[in-house]
Amino acid sequence: MTWNSRNPATLRFSRRESDEIGTAIASGSVHFKVTRSKTTKLLLWVIEGAIGIAIFLIIWQVVAEMIYAMKGVSFPYPYETIVRAGALLGGQQLYDYTIYDHTLASLTRWAIGYILAVALGLVMGVAIGVSRPFRNLSMTSVTVIQLIPGLAWIPIALLIFGLGETATVFIIFMTVLPTIIISTASAIQSAPPIYVKAARIMGMSRFSTFFKVLIPSSSLQILTGLRVGLANGWRVLIAAEMIVGVAIGLGFSLIQSRWSLDFVAAFVSIMIICVIGLFIEKVLFNYIERRLMSRLGINQGG
């Protein structure tokens, strides 16, 4: 329990709950029913979210006003950005493509680089996790690769693949790979040995124990690594697209808008990048994690 997590039992009660508690105390029962209200919870969530967005927009507006006042440059306002976003989402073209094409191009690169990195990363991570010689041999390289910032791969990517698609994918791949390897290896190493012992004493072979016991018992931690890798990949993708000379993609449209002084379009690109990141992180991975936890029989919040 962290210092700011309040015990639900001591939360301030609504009037209806207080009434129900009063009735329960008066009746002398030990267990009693509390009316649950799903709508209140959802409403609260929506209101809180809306207020959060409003605060963000206000800060943006203030910053834009200040920059205009001080430097005389037109910093895109929230309103015009949203209007432009609407137009672009409505099918307006941006550098020969719709915003959907740009998004799709980015997502495709990202997916290819990420999937390749996950495939190799899981295999290597597992190998490092189970084999001490392999760990000793390869950990230096993995650590070195991890220490190289994503964008530092650009010259190397250009050298190997030249300008274009493959170079971008390569940069994503190299950024994601070490994260997956390291987190997978540590997940395997920190898996409770008791499960392996229990499986072995019940006659399971080493081979089966590995797949049916060791992997499930470390899968949640492996997933955390996949999640971090995904976010890293997304960030470096945008940066790579800005530099590596692809003619389509969110990063490309971002940097192109900057060259043509169409800052509002640049802001729209940033907005879309944020929304996609937010969706993957908060919706997709939260969902996968919850499913995995319930499959693994881990009680949430327990």
Next chain:
Amino acid sequence: MLQFARISKAFVNRDKGTGVIALKDIDLRVEENEFLCLVGPSGCGKSTLLNLAAGFDFPSQGKVMLDGMEVKGPNTRIGMVFQEASLFPWLSVIDNVQFGLKVQGVAKEERKRRAREMLELVDLSKFELSRPSDLSGGMKQKVAIARTLVMDPAILLMDEPFGALDEQARKHLDVELLGIWQRRKKTVVFVTHNIEEAIFLGTRVVLMSTSPGRIFREWNVTIDRPRDMLGKEVAQLRKDISNSLQEVLTGCGCKRVEILKPIVPRIEPSLEDGGI
């Protein structure tokens, strides 16, 4: 019949360049249908001994023999119940219990039937579809026992199985375990640091000394069951074992006398009270 034939076990730390002799010249025969309790101070190698018997580790010298065959790795003739929660949290209670049977390739209907039978034995039939996370610590250990018994092992190794439970739950499970042992005619090797528990359960109590772990003394417990834990015979035996444990502790220079304090005054309360 399980036999430890002049077992010694050394652990080596290569990085530090140090080694330690954990067990030395252990000679011990566990007879059929025996309930052997291993007691001793922590670090005396009780768990190491069980690990050797289970085939998780191998002796540096000597042999572990099961029915005349050397133990060369985990095998289903030997079952083990661990102290910590060892049920697979991703499987339901019944899937945990039939896990070993599935590994053995027992047909689906057959293993379901046997798993249910075991759950009935430990009185948890109602929970067959629950996940381990929904069970209390005591219930989890009962499932762990069912999971081990369903394999019908010749020897049941138990490494402080109820050590993490509270006193009430522990006593309750001791009684249940005893019932299972009597009905199922099993051979049990039970590690505990609780002398009272050892006397309550065991047909024989073996006290181990520490640094290095050796067999210090053993007692055949012939007190009639159900054993009267407040009776004179138990009190006498408890005093005897406690004194020997005291000897072990002073012998190894371990200042663990405080462990004994709650035990010693309780040995014969009537006499002490009378003296005051």
